[in-house]
Amino acid sequence: xxxxxxxxxxxxxxxxxxxxxxxxxxxxxxxxxxxxxxxxxxxxxxxxxxxxxxxxxxxxxxxxxxxxxxxxxxxxxxxxxxxxxxxxxxxxxxxxxxxxxxxxxxxxxxxxxxxxxxxxxxxxxxxxxxxxxxxxxxxxxxxxxxxxxxxxxxxxxxxxxxxxxxxxxxxxxxxxxxxxxxxxxxxxxxxxxxxxxxxxxxxxxxxxxxxxxxxxxxxxxxxxxxxxxxxxxxxxxxxxxxxxxxxxxxxxxxxxx
Amino acid sequence: xxxxxxxxxxxxxxxxxxxxxxxxxxxxxxxxxxxxxxxxxxxxxxxxxxxxxxxxxxxxxxxxxxxxxxxxxxxxxxxxxxxxxxxxxxxxxxxxxxxxxxxxxxxxxxxxxxxxxxxxxxxxxxxxxxxxxxxxxxxxxxxxxxxxxxxxxxxxxxxxxxxxxxxxxxxxxxxxxxxxxxxxxxxxxxxxxxxxxxxxxxxxxxxxxxxxxxxxxxxxxxxxxxxxxxxxxxxxxxxxxxxxx
Numbered sequence: 001x002x003x004x005x006x007x008x009x010x011x012x013x014x015x016x017x018x019x020x021x022x023x024x025x026x027x028x029x030x031x032x033x034x035x036x037x038x039x040x041x042x043x044x045x046x047x048x049x050x051x052x053x054x055x056x057x058x059x060x061x062x063x064x065x066x067x068x069x070x071x072x073x074x075x076x077x078x079x080x081x082x083x084x085x086x087x088x089x090x091x092x093x094x095x096x097x098x099x100x101x102x103x104x105x106x107x108x109x110x111x112x113x114x115x116x117x118x119x120x121x122x123x124x125x126x127x128x129x130x131x132x133x134x135x136x137x138x139x140x141x142x143x144x145x146x147x148x149x150x151x152x153x154x155x156x157x158x159x160x161x162x163x164x165x166x167x168x169x170x171x172x173x174x175x176x177x178x179x180x181x182x183x184x185x186x187x188x189x190x191x192x193x194x195x196x197x198x199x200x201x202x203x204x205x206x207x208x209x210x211x212x213x214x215x216x217x218x219x220x221x222x223x224x225x226x227x228x229x230x231x232x233x234x235x236x237x238x239x240x241x242x243x244x245x246x247x248x249x250x251x252x253x254x255x256x257x
Numbered sequence: 258x259x260x261x262x263x264x265x266x267x268x269x270x271x272x273x274x275x276x277x278x279x280x281x282x283x284x285x286x287x288x289x290x291x292x293x294x295x296x297x298x299x300x301x302x303x304x305x306x307x308x309x310x311x312x313x314x315x316x317x318x319x320x321x322x323x324x325x326x327x328x329x330x331x332x333x334x335x336x337x338x339x340x341x342x343x344x345x346x347x348x349x350x351x352x353x354x355x356x357x358x359x360x361x362x363x364x365x366x367x368x369x370x371x372x373x374x375x376x377x378x379x380x381x382x383x384x385x386x387x388x389x390x391x392x393x394x395x396x397x398x399x400x401x402x403x404x405x406x407x408x409x410x411x412x413x414x415x416x417x418x419x420x421x422x423x424x425x426x427x428x429x430x431x432x433x434x435x436x437x438x439x440x441x442x443x444x445x446x447x448x449x450x451x452x453x454x455x456x457x458x459x460x461x462x463x464x465x466x467x468x469x470x471x472x473x474x475x476x477x478x479x480x481x482x483x484x485x486x487x488x489x490x491x492x493x494x495x496x497x498x499x500x501x502x
Contacts, residue, residue: 063362079365081365083369085372087365090368093361105346108345109349110337112341113338
């Protein structure tokens with residue numbers, strides 16, 4: 001068997017999307033380098049010029065080629081993959097025995113449906129609520145209930161852990177964190193309402209699901225609460241000054257709390 | 258080889274999303290039972306939403322479980338939906354049917370193409386047919402879509418699910434524009450075809466021709482039926498008050 005190729009992941013600390021990839025890499029037992037990109041201040045021009053050219057988003061995975069330092073362009077011979085869900089399917093392909101996806105076709109389909117639900121339904125509700133884009137409390141809770149309904153009676157999204165769980169968990173971790181931080185973008189009292197609902201009997205199954213994921217070494221390794229808090233606070237600071245949420249969403253500058 | 262589990266495919270004969278699945282089934286030569294769901298408001302059967310897909314959308318599969326009539330789905334079957342997920346499912350059931358390349362890099366390129374086609378081709382498709390935009394507002398998206406294609410061959414070189422995802426939209430863009438079918442102002446269909454014939458869209462038109470020549474695409478395209486149904490569907494017809502604007 002040939003020498004395993006080097007894996008380099010470009011990531012940003014508070015962003016949930018690179019977190020999805022780190023979870024998959026850890027669960028695969030892969031060796032990889034991380035190059036941290038700051039998305040909030042001190043934008044690194046070289047990243048959009050030389051790495052994820054013309055796009056500048058994270059995550060971005062480089063497979064093959066020499067060791068990379070910040071500022072380097074990846075080797076043209078390397079495989080380069082953006083988009084967290086595409087990267088995780090790529091990892092399932094290059095680590096076929098790591099159990100990143102089940103072998104049963106119907107369970108693989110369920111894993112993909114779960115990940116797709118996170119992107120098409122949960123993510124807009126989550127961003128809409130935490131960034132003050134007009135998502136009401138019940139709208140957020142209804143989508144969380146939708147995720148919960150897709151879970152089997154026990155275990156992970158498709159029984160055994162899979163990249164479906166990697167797609168979901170970074171968001172649940174950040175929801176918990178944001179409710180505690182209660183930024184000025186969330187309407188008065190609404191964080192407490194969401195917290196109370198999530199602690200109630202209505203969401204017992206998803207609490208267990210989240211706890212099962214948190215208990216895995218992959219989460220302990222990839223969730224640095226303090227660093228993520230610090231970065232998220234900078235993001236909120238920028239939003240309050242400029243209205244910019246992320247590279248895709250800018251809103252009118254919110255009124256100060 | 259194990260016995261294949263039953264597949265029942267809930268479909269509609271003129272949806273571009275079910276068309277994706279029909280193409281993949283044709284490519285994979287996979288036998289399924291097909292059942293048409295009437296999507297018109299007030300006609301959709303309640304059992305479909307209750308027992309097959311809670312969103313009430315096609316395409317949808319039941320997979321496995323006992324053999325039952327399609328309108329009496331069993332609780333024992335797996336319920337699968339979403340055209341992109343179903344394409345990957347068919348590729349998993351028939352790994353040698355050429356739906357996905359075996360090389361991980363090409364597979365990633367195919368999946369990336371699919372992701373990027375949403376905000377380019379799909380966006381233009383919905384804008385033109387469903388929101389009534391003029392070609393000036395959609396041609397930039399079509400150009401951005403064209404830029405995603407490798408210089409020759411299919412979307413990522415060899416045929417893949419990337420092509421299956423976009424073929425139904427490409428075919429409808431070219432074939433239905435000629436009939437001026439869609440919400441766009443009358444006359445924009447002809448303008449679109451004229452623009453696509455320009456040198457700046459040479460690669461896109463070449464790609465369309467390749468798709469149009471693919472037997473699975475042709476075999477699953479019923480033009481008279483699509484023309485008939487799209488002409489009367491409220492989502493893509495011009496209201497009388499804006500006709501000609």
